[in-house]
Amino acid sequence: MTARARMADAMDVDSAAASAPRVQINLSTRDPTLSVPLQSLRVPTNLKRYGLSTLVNHLLETPKPIPFDFLVDGQYLRTSIDEYLTQAGLSSEKPLDVEYVRSQLPPTYIGSFEQDDWISSIHISSSSASPSILTGSFNGSAQITSLSGDILARTVPMHTQSVKAVTWVSHPSSTENREATFLTASLDRTINLWSYTPSSDPSSTTIPIAPRTSYISHKSTITSLSHSSSTSQFLSSSSDHTIALWSTNSSLLPTVPAPTSTSFTRKRRRTSKPPPTEKRGPLAVLSAHSAPVSQVIHAQDPTAAYSVSWDKSIITHDLVTAQVVDTRVTQHALLSIATLPSLNLIAAGSAARHITLHDPRVSSSTVQNAVFRGHTNAVVGLVKSPESDYVFASAGHDGCVRIWDVRSVSSASESVERSDKTGGSLFVIKRESGSGKVFGVDWSKDVGLVSVGEDKKIQINRGEGMTEVNVLEQS
Known part of the structure; x- marks a missing residue:
């Protein structure tokens, strides 16, 4: 499996992902122990918390997976990015600022x-x-x-x-x-x-x-x-x-x-x-x-x-x-x-x-x-x-x-x-x-x-x- 294919699989992208809409996200965190250089990435809009969490672990190269949550405009992302954009009346053409935080366990x-x-x-x-x-x-x-x-x-x-x-x-x-x-x-x-x-x-x-x-x-x-x-x-x-x-x-x-x-x-x-x-x-x-x-x-x-x-x-x-x-x-x-x-x-x-x-x-x-x-x-x-x-x-x-x-x-x-x-x-x-x-x-x-x-x-x-x-x- 190629690196591109592994990336797609880890980000919950199905076989139709190649034609799925994408959005630019700017990843950031306030936790200095988990920070990476400001990342501007284009990701499929069907991503949810799991796929984004997998992506951040990949960027951090973590030896053990860390569960993350994601904040968009001060609200926890509980749906896919596409559903969030629809509910907020936003376009996928506009970059989205996404903050990642360690998940608070239920x-x-x-x-x-x-x-x-x-x-x-x-x-x-x-x-x-x-x-x-x-x-x-x-x-x-x-x-x-x-x-x-x-x-x-x-x-x-x-x-x-x-x-x-x-x-x-x-x-x-x-x-x-x-x-x-x-x-x-x-x-x-x-x-x-x-x-x-x-x-x-x-x-x-x-x-x-x-x-x-x-x-x-x-x-x-x-x-x-x-x-x-x-x-x-x-x-x-x-x-x-x-x-x-x-x-x-x-x-x-x-x-x-x-x-x-x-x-x-x-x-x-x-x-x-x-x-x-x-x-x-x-x-x-x-x-x-x-x-x-x-x-x-x-x-x-x-x-x-x-x-x-x-x-x-x-x-x-x-x-x-x-x-x-x-x-x-x-x-x-x-x-x-x-x-x-x-x-x-x-x-x-x-x-x-x-x-x-x-x-x-x-x-x-x-x-x-x-x-x-x-x-x-x-x-x-x-x-x-x-x-x-x-x-x-x-x-x-x-x-x-x-x-x-x-x-x-x-x-x-x-x-x-x-x-x-x-x-x-x-x-x-x-x-x-x-x-x-x-x-x-x-x-x-x-x-x-x-x-x-x-x-x-x-x-x-x-x-x-x-x-x-x-x-x-x-x-």
């Missing part, structure tokens, strides 16, 4: 583990040797679950109301029998620091965990936590309109009295007296927002942070001076936030069911870079993909997790501003239980995409089963 349902109550929050440990899942529950407890569904540890009664946020401080490693620590925050206005030592005995029973330190400052529900491993500091946001800065080194914090008990708190504590802990106050309190603060996260530089609020604003904070660096005001109440650091972007989820992209740098002149629509209820969780700088996932009260690619955006119309771009989700993950809001989501390369919610379940999905692409033989 998420496959792996399994789910049920707990005793609604699950409000989740954080996957980053230990590749023994990853585990930390969750917070509406019953006021937190627990650590293995990837096989075994409950490894559970907190003793301490919080008097629902746990709203959890985060690992140091990660567990059963191979080293090393102590791990994590934080929980609650509707009861307190934050607790817990210590946990994994058992090296796989047959051991659930370990009860006791708290070491209680952090007290907020006057209302604590809505989120963000820990910086490089500074040993963490942030909390609250419905009392404030953000507090703390340290896991309690000696750096002032001692404070225990909070005044509410009637609900006193009722709970009659049946379960909490263990004693040292009570500590914050390093600083930030009061830039004028409404409940939904979430706060550290920036890539741990001396800075971003927060979103019901006051519709995104605020950049300098944690060294406790001053506001920048404020971006949007059109809707904001409930969640995540960073895309390599792109200098942040994603913000709203009560209006959409996600907006923003450039938080002071030099940025645009308030909003793009809008992603698809959720039918509030977007309460966002997390970046561990493998792609351009991909992130969102959790919604509509019972779905959606996966998005920031490259997949296009102008809504010819009359809108250049910065007003819209995008749709790549994949939609529904609850295997068939019902219930999603309250939290996390994403780990070792574990997968893990979501929790009203159905009391930890659900794991992972991209698997992508068919490999045949590589063209070299001419």
